[in-house]
Amino acid sequence: MSRVAKKPVVLPQGVDVQASSGKITVKGSKGTLETDLSADVSVQVLDGEVVISAKNDSAWAMAGTTRALLQNMVTGVSQGFERKLEIVGVGYRAQARGNVLGLTLGFSHPVDFPVPQGITIETPTQTEVLIKGIDRQQVGQVAANIRAYRPPEPYKGKGIRYSGEQIVRKEAKKK
Structure with missing residues (x-):
């Protein structure tokens, strides 16, 4: 099980995350980034945090990868x-x-x-x-x-x- 995926992504002020039908969109002061979402991973945006979880036990590696990509996107649109x-x-x-x-x-x-x-x-x-x-x-x-x-x-x-x-x-x- 991925330890990386269990940690939520904290959203800084001015960053907006939207997860919909296989895509994640991150908007911030520097721009907008978008990536595809694996079918085995679910993403929930909860009051200033994004929680990533795997839909089955064999998908935790993909959940960790998705969390790392999402953290890089959040950092990119806020700081660059x-x-x-x-x-x-x-x-x-x-x-x-x-x-x-x-x-x-x-x-x-x-x-x-x-x-x-x-x-x-x-x-x-x-x-x-x-x-x-x-x-x-x-x-x-x-x-x-x-x-x-x-x-x-x-x-x-x-x-x-x-x-x-x-x-x-x-x-x-x-x-």
Whole structure:
């Protein structure tokens, strides 16, 4: 039995949750998110809390997953999510230009990354990229897609990395 599913999701001020016929809709100050609801899970909205339960004993894992997704949706529409990337390398830089992130990563050509709808990208400095949005999965996927252009290499540590990511460095070849 899932312990995660037993804990109710507390709704902050200004967040509204509606569960109807296989869909959950969460509305808040930053926007609206919607997801499908499994047939094995029931959702009840009770005075500032959302209680999730499984309809049978074999569905508690899905109830825990649904609760985690709902908590991420509530956090997203009330506070939002952000992911920070750091660019390390001589001449490597990023510049946000409207709906395009321009990256110079040591290739023979500049890389233009189109920013998807629902995501905002800021570049406080040339070597920092801030990705913000209300959907946690989308923010993480955009960060992974940008990092995939030039992942950090193990010898010099050059490339795009998540903020705070530790790169295991290898020793250079001996003569």
